[in-house]
Amino acid sequence: MTSTAPADKAGEHTDELLPELVALLRDQRTVLREEWVRRITDAGLLKVMSPEEIFAEVTTVYDNYVDVLETGSVETLQAYARDLSERIIPRGVETDEVLGIVLLLRDVLARSLFVNYQQNADMLNKILDAYEPAANRIAVTVGVSFVEERERVIREQQEAIRDLSTPVLQVRDRLLILPIIGMLDAQRARQLTEQLLGAIQSSRAKVVVIDITGVAAIDLTVANHIVQTVEAARLMGASAVITGLSSKIAQTLVDLGVDLSMMNTVGDLQGGLEEAERLMGLRPAVGDSDGEG
């Protein structure tokens, strides 16, 4: 029988061969573990961790690995991989390191199988048929767990940044300032709109000054969203003044053909506040104004 044998035929042997494989790996635990650590160190992986830490983690992963081969259930390993990822991601361990380490273990174990069964090519093929699918499954499980954990961390950070960076400030009775800083994407723009309209209602705002000095670039979706926000604010009875359009953004808006006829724009925040006070009737009006932008 060769390694290219049909999968179901290989499956027949899996049941009888896996216990033998597991027993072998348990038997040679110490040697193989040390070999694995040596390969990890040689490859320059996990530099942020001390040798003792590496050895401790490696032992747990090794035992989990053998358990998966024995039981076929990846849940324990999956949970451990998540937990491990949670601990090592903040220390700067990269995806390629994690994948490299798991693949190294796969190599170390495969190599030991070659050594043990080198007298019997037929048996070696059978045992590899049993070993390879399980080993691949383990590698995928660990890799996916790590990436999922990373994505979870990134999502949490994005949410934190979003919450931090969108304050609605009240500068005086019924006058709000919304300073927008950083990147504006469609989701954040939508969130800004909701926050602003909610604040208009709760603080009975008459004028809102939206300052976009801190926005580096803008695209059509976001530009339209700002226009919609101004419109929605107007429907609620508040006038919006946009300030701090950089020359680059102003040019982008013109190039994109955004309809700015409804927008009240002023050069800088100071001018915006003066305009707001005029709209609120706190300053002598330049022309006739009934307070509607």
Next chain:
Amino acid sequence: MPGRVAILKQRDYLIATVQGDLSDEEIVALRDDLAERVGRYRARAIIVDVTAFDVIDSFVARSLRALAITARLRGARTVVVGIQPDVAIAMVQFRIDLAPLVTALDLDEALRILDATPRRAHDG
């Protein structure tokens, strides 16, 4: 006369408070009723309070605009108050506009705007 709209007369103003979403027929009835009362009470302005509306669709918007134009022809301005944040967002997303209607945050604000404008306003 729709049952779910309370129409009060306060000074020169008619205040129509809608208690919930109205059917198309009720909206039309409200429009006709208000247009009629403007003449009867010699009202100078109509305030329509839509705080209770969960949605303002194109038909409601068109009816409100028609009401404003009708009332204007009979010498009264119209101010819509109480559009909720969600409703405002939905309206701009579906490109439903109330122009040339004047909108205000609440009743208080509408009264302030109306008190501040001379009798023949240039809009509304």
